[in-house]
Amino acid sequence: MAELTVTVDRDACCGVGRCAMTAPEVFAQRDADGTVELLESQPPPRLHEDVLLCAELCPCSAISVHRS
Numbered sequence: 070m071a072e073l074t075v076t077v078d079r080d081a082c083c084g085v086g087r088c089a090m091t092a093p094e095v096f097a098q099r100d101a102d103g104t105v106e107l108l109e110s111q112p113p114p115r116l117h118e119d120v121l122l123c124a125e126l127c128p129c130s131a132i133s134v135h136r137s
């Protein structure tokens with residue numbers, strides 16, 4: 070299965086937290102300002118579907134996913 074590499078753009082993040090609710094093993098929200106914190110840049114295959122959903126649903130397009 071292809072690897073996924075995740076990146077986040079904290080400047081674009083509007084702190085909605087949808088990602089942290091959908092994939093809490095990969096994304097968290099920083100206590101300071103609620104913006105996204107990336108916990109796992111190369112999530113295991115069992116989380117790929119959730120990560121792709123997060124990128125699709127992020128209202129600020131702050132999550133990018135690259136396949137390799």
Ligand code: SF4
Nearest residue numbers: 082083085086088127
């Ligand atoms: S879903 Fe998008 S806007 Fe919301 S916290 Fe995650 S990265 Fe930020």
